[in-house]
Amino acid sequence: MIEEWLQKLPGGDYPWLWKVFMAVLATAIVNYLVGRALNRLQVHLEKTHNVWDDAVLASVRRPAYWMIWLVGFSYALQLILQTSEAEIFTLLNSLRSVMAVLILTWFLVGLVREVEQRLLSGEYTRSDQPFDPTTVMALGKLVKTAIIITALLVVMQSLGYSITGVLAFGGVGGIAVGFAAKDLLANFFGGLMVYLDRPFAVGDWIRSPDKNIEGTVENIGWRQTRIRTFDQRPLYVPNATFTQISVENPSRMLNRRIYETIGLRYDDARQLRSIVDEVRSYLEQHDEIDQGKTLIVNFNSFGASSLDFFIYTFTKTTKWVEYHAIKQSILLDILEIIHKHEADVAYPTSTIKLQQETAQQIEQQAANGREGASESKSKAGSAKQDADENSHKEAE
Structure with missing residues (x-):
């Protein structure tokens, strides 16, 4: 009945033309309806907050349009092929399969990319913290690589190539490649x-x-x-x-450590205990010090020129700049505590103790030196006076 109706139309001698026209028209209508359906679906999905449906919708739109037109044009080419002897259309089925695989690969790779971007943005996480970028990018690369390799194998099979031989060659050649590219594989x-x-x-x-x-x-x-x-x-x-x-x-550190040794003068030994106790109390009440970690303020050793005590504690922050600002404030406050007790920080000094006989000898040598210097000075004065007198006489 349809064939008879098509023959009655203008150009009825070529009814396949009308079939091709109707196939293209139907393809355009289906493409329009799919577009409308995707737009409505997008409005509905915007009310939800799910990474997968948003990623699927973002990646499926353009591949879906291409797939619809591929099916429509391939059907139209089949109609032409039924009335044409052109050998160019004998590869229609293979080309259609290859194009379908490429469009499907396009969709899957785009889906992986959309999911990866959304996970890294942190918009779809409950804790408002993005997923680990290293893991997300690694899985994304692995999945995309697997999709592309699988698509290439399917395309080769669709074009008539046996992938069995390719896989066998890959197994044997992989050994040679492994030896040649061991650094790359490592x-x-x-x-x-x-x-x-x-x-x-x-x-x-x-x-x-x-x-x-x-x-x-x-x-x-x-x-x-x-x-x-x-x-x-x-x-x-x-x-x-x-x-x-x-x-x-x-x-990934949990805290930053403050570990400093401070030396007091030996003259301030009586204030040492009270200074150490006040510094410990100061740190125990400091808001930026983690009280759950080890906190030590103790007299540590008798130094060569100082009485050394040390502070060992941890800050809550791990930020480098903020840590140094807190450390500076703490050290300055400790210096004020030391000064408040009328003490001071020691600096390197040396004290030499000599035996009594040696000290007397040194003092005698120093006295002799002073006497010699006085005699030399008096002699110089006499010589100058004589010279002045001689010059005065010559002048007369």
């Missing part, structure tokens, strides 16, 4: 260990006592990690290095 697995063990993350301040490495982690790649040193120079460290060295992560 860096790859080193980066994988960093992702799994997470000794540090992007943004952490790290340093190594084994290597001259210190700075802030900016990026953790598959082959190397980029660290920004404190003088703002980029430092690129191969990931395999982190499997062989010790890494310290000061960014």
Whole structure:
């Protein structure tokens, strides 16, 4: 019945033209309806706060349009193929499969990217803290790599290539590649260990006592990690290095320590006990000192020129600048406590004690020296007087 109706239309000698027109029209209508449905769905999903539905909606729109047009045009080409002997359309099924795989890959990669961006933004976390950037980026790279490799294998299979031989070649060739690129693989697995063990993350301040490495982690790649040193120079460290060295992560410290030794003069020995007690009481009442950690203020030793006591405590903050401001304030307040007790901080001095006979000899030598100096001075005065008299006589 449809065939008879199409033959009655203008151009009825070519009814497949009308079929192609109707297929394209239907494709356009479906594309419009899908767009309207996605817009309504977006309005509904904006009322919720879920990372997955927002990511799916953001990544599915354009691939869905392309998929609809792919189906519509492929059907239209099938109609043309039924009345044409052109050999170019014999690859229609393979090309359609390849395009479908590419569009699906586009959607999945976009979905992974949208989820990764939303997790890193911190907008979708209950605690208002973003997920660990290192873990999110690592999983994102792994999933996207797996999607792309799988898509390539499916495309090869759709084009008529046997992926069995490719996989077999990959197994045999992988051994040779492993020997040729052992450093590259070592860096790859080193980066994988960093992702799994997470000794540090992007943004952490790290340093190594084994290597001259210190700075802030900016990026953790598959082959190397980029660290920004404190003088703002980029430092690129191969990931395999982190499997062989010790890494310290000061960014994860819970507190910062104040450990200082202060020396008083020996003349202030009587005030030492009261000074130590008042300093301890001062620290126990300080708002910036963590009272849950060890706090010690004790007389420690008899120094060469001072009576030494030390303070050992921890601040609540771990921020570098704030810590130093607190430490400066505490040390200045301790200095005021010392001065309040009419004492002072000692400075290096030396005292020499001699035996009595030696001291007498030194004093005798000093007296003789003074007498010799007086005699020399008197002789010089007499010589000058004689010279003046001689000059006066000559003048007369």
